[in-house]
Amino acid sequence: MAGLSLRSVKKSFGDVEVVHGVDLEIVDREFVVFVGPSGCGKSTLLRMIAGLEDITAGEIAIDGRVVNELDPKDRDIAMVFQDYALYPHMTVFENMAFSLRYRGIERGEIRRRVDEAARILDIEPYIARMPRQLSGGQRQRVAMGRAIVRDPKVFLFDEPLSNLDAKLRVQMRTEIKRLRERVATTTIYVTHDQVEAMTLADRIVILNHGRIEQIGTPEDVYDRPASTFVAGFIGAPPMNLLPATALPAERLSGARRPPQDLLVGVRPEHLVWAAGETPLIEGNASVVEPLGSDTLVSLDVAGQALVVRLPPRIVRRRGEAVRLTADPANLHFFDRTTGIRQTQ
Numbered sequence: 001m002a003g004l005s006l007r008s009v010k011k012s013f014g015d016v017e018v019v020h021g022v023d024l025e026i027v028d029r030e031f032v033v034f035v036g037p038s039g040c041g042k043s044t045l046l047r048m049i050a051g052l053e054d055i056t057a058g059e060i061a062i063d064g065r066v067v068n069e070l071d072p073k074d075r076d077i078a079m080v081f082q083d084y085a086l087y088p089h090m091t092v093f094e095n096m097a098f099s100l101r102y103r104g105i106e107r108g109e110i111r112r113r114v115d116e117a118a119r120i121l122d123i124e125p126y127i128a129r130m131p132r133q134l135s136g137g138q139r140q141r142v143a144m145g146r147a148i149v150r151d152p153k154v155f156l157f158d159e160p161l162s163n164l165d166a167k168l169r170v171q172m173r174t175e176i177k178r179l180r181e182r183v184a185t186t187t188i189y190v191t192h193d194q195v196e197a198m199t200l201a202d203r204i205v206i207l208n209h210g211r212i213e214q215i216g217t218p219e220d221v222y223d224r225p226a227s228t229f230v231a232g233f234i235g236a237p238p239m240n241l242l243p244a245t246a247l248p249a250e251r252l253s254g255a256r257r258p259p260q261d262l263l264v265g266v267r268p269e270h271l272v273w274a275a276g277e278t279p280l281i282e283g284n285a286s287v288v289e290p291l292g293s294d295t296l297v298s299l300d301v302a303g304q305a306l307v308v309r310l311p312p313r314i315v316r317r318r319g320e321a322v323r324l325t326a327d328p329a330n331l332h333f334f335d336r337t338t339g340i341r342q343t344q
């Protein structure tokens, strides 16, 4: 097990720079999730850590040792991909044993490690099957088993669940979470799915266009998004962002700061029904989406679309009046030009 450091890591393909200087310290046993939209550089970063891509500039260190020039096989890293990449002509056992045989590990020890991984992953009954005889979820488990048996310093996962259907994805997410309690290896997990990121991570790294937008615990990035990008990416439906202008109070000296153009952010779940109180926001429901546990209501406020998550049955039909208020503590303020969070 080991920590991992990225220092000013950059990547260019030809003369196009796609990763623009990433700094990150991951501590031993930490589970870090890289999340961001397609094309933001998640896989490229992971592949540089694994040694599958050259590092254009900067340094990557594993366990304190710079690995820039080290071959993938010498980095003591195990990577799990989206497409499993199992050997089709080998049984589950052989798939998991393969890399250990290749390393010349003794037979008894191979059996011990594979049995242990199969037990942890609940794939003991399938150990003699061929990959084609397994479901998608079982194949993904074998792919993880292949990583576990190696007992590496670091696990890298690149969107391991994206080929699974929605239900299985949720189930495997829970299993990965459970797995973490049994195998506490330093892990970087890449996904474009913010729910996976929130549920699995000790810390989330939010990437956008080859740059880190924010690093924090799931609570940090949800409670205090550093930018409108993060505000829109973490949480579903995304945070509402409404243009507003801040008029600063007159200072003692008499000097005035110019008014500041802001975006005020409020999450759909933080807008509440104004029963008796004077509403902060009023409008008519344009779309009503009952989810059972709660209802999503869209409304139009002065030409601005807004989504609110309300308890069920308060608003039932399109066109009904909606009266909302919000705790000021749940409002977020961003600079309208830069999108950067303002300190208040």
Ligand SMILES: Nc1ncnc2c1ncn2[C@@H]1O[C@H](COP(=O)(O)OP(=O)(O)O)[C@@H](O)[C@H]1O
Residues within 6 Å of the ligand: 013, 018, 036, 037, 038, 039, 040, 041, 042, 043, 044, 045
């Ligand atoms: N081998 C390559 N050659 C040229 N451009 C690439 C290559 N691999 C990735 N890219 C580009 O680098 C950027 C980041 O890609 P990638 O790391 O795959 O993103 P993600 O995994 O976040 O979807 C994208 O613009 C992609 O087109």
Ligand SMILES: [Mg+2]
Residues within 6 Å of the ligand: 042, 043, 044
């Ligand atoms: Mg990718």
